[in-house]
Amino acid sequence: MSTFVDLRTAGQPTAVRADICIVGAGAAGITLARYLGKHNVQVLLLESGGLTLEGETQSLYKAEQHGVKYYDLAACRLRYFGGTTNHWAGYCHPYTHNTYSGRPELGVPAWPIQEGEIKPYIDRAAQDLGFNIDSFSAAHEALKDGVDPQQLPDRSSKDIYTQVFQLTRKPRQGQIWRDHLAGLPNVQVLLHANVTHINLNKDGKRVTSLSVKSLGGQSFSVEATTFVLAAHAIENARLLLDSNDVVPTGIGNEHDHVGRYFMEHPKLISGRFFPNERFLRLYDGGTIHTLIRNANLGLTESCIKREAILDYYCRFLPVAEFEQTQDAARQLKAAFWKPADMKALKALGQVVGDIPGLYNYALSKWARVPITGSAFNLDHRIEQAPNRDSRITLSNERDVLGCRKVVLNWSFSDLDYKTYAKGQEILIKELTRLKLGTVVAPPLVPDVINSMVKGNNHHIGTARMSKDASDGVVDANLKVHGIDNLYVAGSAVFPTSGHSVPTMIIMAFSIRLSDHLIRVHRRTT
Numbered sequence: 279m280s281t282f283v284d285l286r287t288a289g290q291p292t293a294v295r296a297d298i299c300i301v302g303a304g305a306a307g308i309t310l311a312r313y314l315g316k317h318n319v320q321v322l323l324l325e326s327g328g329l330t331l332e333g334e335t336q337s338l339y340k341a342e343q344h345g346v347k348y349y350d351l352a353a354c355r356l357r358y359f360g361g362t363t364n365h366w367a368g369y370c371h372p373y374t375h376n377t378y379s380g381r382p383e384l385g386v387p388a389w390p391i392q393e394g395e396i397k398p399y400i401d402r403a404a405q406d407l408g409f410n411i412d413s414f415s416a417a418h419e420a421l422k423d424g425v426d427p428q429q430l431p432d433r434s435s436k437d438i439y440t441q442v443f444q445l446t447r448k449p450r451q452g453q454i455w456r457d458h459l460a461g462l463p464n465v466q467v468l469l470h471a472n473v474t475h476i477n478l479n480k481d482g483k484r485v486t487s488l489s490v491k492s493l494g495g496q497s498f499s500v501e502a503t504t505f506v507l508a509a510h511a512i513e514n515a516r517l518l519l520d521s522n523d524v525v526p527t528g529i530g531n532e533h534d535h536v537g538r539y540f541m542e543h544p545k546l547i548s549g550r551f552f553p554n555e556r557f558l559r560l561y562d563g564g565t566i567h568t569l570i571r572n573a574n575l576g577l578t579e580s581c582i583k584r585e586a587i588l589d590y591y592c593r594f595l596p597v598a599e600f601e602q603t604q605d606a607a608r609q610l611k612a613a614f615w616k617p618a619d620m621k622a623l624k625a626l627g628q629v630v631g632d633i634p635g636l637y638n639y640a641l642s643k644w645a646r647v648p649i650t651g652s653a654f655n656l657d658h659r660i661e662q663a664p665n666r667d668s669r670i671t672l673s674n675e676r677d678v679l680g681c682r683k684v685v686l687n688w689s690f691s692d693l694d695y696k697t698y699a700k701g702q703e704i705l706i707k708e709l710t711r712l713k714l715g716t717v718v719a720p721p722l723v724p725d726v727i728n729s730m731v732k733g734n735n736h737h738i739g740t741a742r743m744s745k746d747a748s749d750g751v752v753d754a755n756l757k758v759h760g761i762d763n764l765y766v767a768g769s770a771v772f773p774t775s776g777h778s779v780p781t782m783i784i785m786a787f788s789i790r791l792s793d794h795l796i797r798v799h800r801r802t803t
Contacts, residue, residue: 281459281461284470285468285471285492285496291498293501294490296500297320298320298503300767302513303359303361304451306510306788307788309788310506311465312462315464315465321465322466322468323465323466324473324490325469336357337352342684342685343688344685346688346689346690348686351684359456360452362735364450368447368449370445370782371777373778376582387749399789406785413444416440435711435712438575438705440574441574442572443573472493475489475517475520476488476517478761482524487502488502491680493679504798505765507741511740512684514741516682518741519682520681532759535741535742539666539773540687541665544660544694544727544733545657545659545732545734546659547655549655549719550717551717561573563594576592581704585700587697588660588697588777590659590697591777592656593659594655656705659734660698661777664774665690665694668690690727690731695722737770738776739770750773756787756794765791765795
């Protein structure tokens with residue numbers, strides 16, 4: 279059996295069979311396939327695109343958008359083997375204890391699993407990405423830089439602390455694991471295979487097959503014992519909602535949670551910091567890609583609980599660097615909204631990730647201080663609260679495959695606005711109190727936030743985990759409530775957004791899911 283089969287050149291299949299069928303070959307799907315591939319189980323991995331970026335396939339992500347302005351989905355999600363890891367900057371950090379415990383006093387739910395249950399899988403994901411778990415220790419990284427950890431602001435503040443993001447040297451999951459998957463005889467990858475419908479049995483309790491089409495005209499079904507949606511938060515929700523012939527409200531949507539709670543990690547560049555010699559260059563954002571690491575300042579657990587806000591942290595970006603991205607940003611402004619525009623997609627590749635330049639034009643409009651090489655822009659980032667009105671729905675317009683198109687409404691809550699405002703306020707207070715430099719910054723009020731905020735291409739929520747079916751879409755094992763053999767993988771299942779990049783956590787949950795699916799397979803065969 280050939281591992282990689284491209285439906286553009288292969289013959290017309292009528293039906294394909296596997297033990298476990300995975301939809302989507304991004305971080306979640308590839309991780310799941312390679313871990314399942316270690317066992318005696320037949321795995322089929324369906325990928326909508328091919329091995330390289332294609333405008334025609336990307337245009338399937340075109341969507342109607344409302345609310346806070348967001349990126350064109352046809353550019354910020356990548357629909358080919360490796361998924362959006364193909365432009366992932368590689369940032370990694372474990373989620374904090376607060377993420378899993380939730381904030382019930384703020385209406386933010388706890389996860390249905392404990393932090394200790396997922397930690398061994400995070401360790402395995404970190405190893406796959408080339409990290410030692412000590413790499414995330416601020417003291418460890420300070421010592422590597424020849425800095426006494428006692429010099430960290432953490433030692434003199436109860437409100438701010440140092441957190442370290444690592445950048446993996448292995449971000450492109452499709453490239454990293456392609457040969458590995460090709461060497462697994464029990465894994466097959468179908469390229470240009472678009473899932474258009476999830477077919478349920480008559481009582482709506484079990485998936486019988488998936489309907490699959492290619493842009494070249496092939497149409498067939500896939501049968502399996504178990505199915506996993508790993509197509510990312512927006513596409514997973516679309517498939518569940520659009521497959522409504524047996525259950526009119528959509529699969530897993532009995533309690534109206536599918537598509538809701540769409541979250542991001544909003545970032546906002548506003549304010550300028552002029553450091554003195556006491557400010558450690560450990561925090562210099564200009565060293566990120568040299569040191570493959572970013573140290574920043576966040577708010578302590580005691581601080582965010584006292585202030586009744588969510589996680590907040592700030593990166594320090596050298597102001598001179600933004601000029602390097604202006605040309606690419608201008609290309610995006612001119613061509614970004616054109617479907618399947620390869621020039622725009624190429625420009626996107628230059629600016630996506632950590633890009634101060636895309637926002638600094640707005641910053642320069644109000645700044646009264648000159649741009650020099652000895653200042654930093656404040657890059658504010660928050661944990662977005664789950665919000666029912668921030669959601670994915672479907673329009674009546676259909677794409678070329680006959681699927682209803684997505685409608686995205688990205689919405690902020692009062693808690694999001696408060697977190698931004700208090701986060702900046704406390705950061706400035708502590709930088710000033712510790713005599714680390716001078717800050718010039720406007721207040722972060724809702725109008726300013728709405729006009730300047732950007733996403734991070736981190737799509738979270740829409741099929742969240744919950745202990746009870748009335749509170750979410752999937753259970754703690756990621757199985758859709760009420761459906762015997764359908765699972766969802768990826769950050770769609772996260773009940774909260776956490777404060778950091780989700781990719782490593784996505785991989786951890788996929789490794790955990792592989793263990794669960796093997797146990798289920800052994801019990802039923």
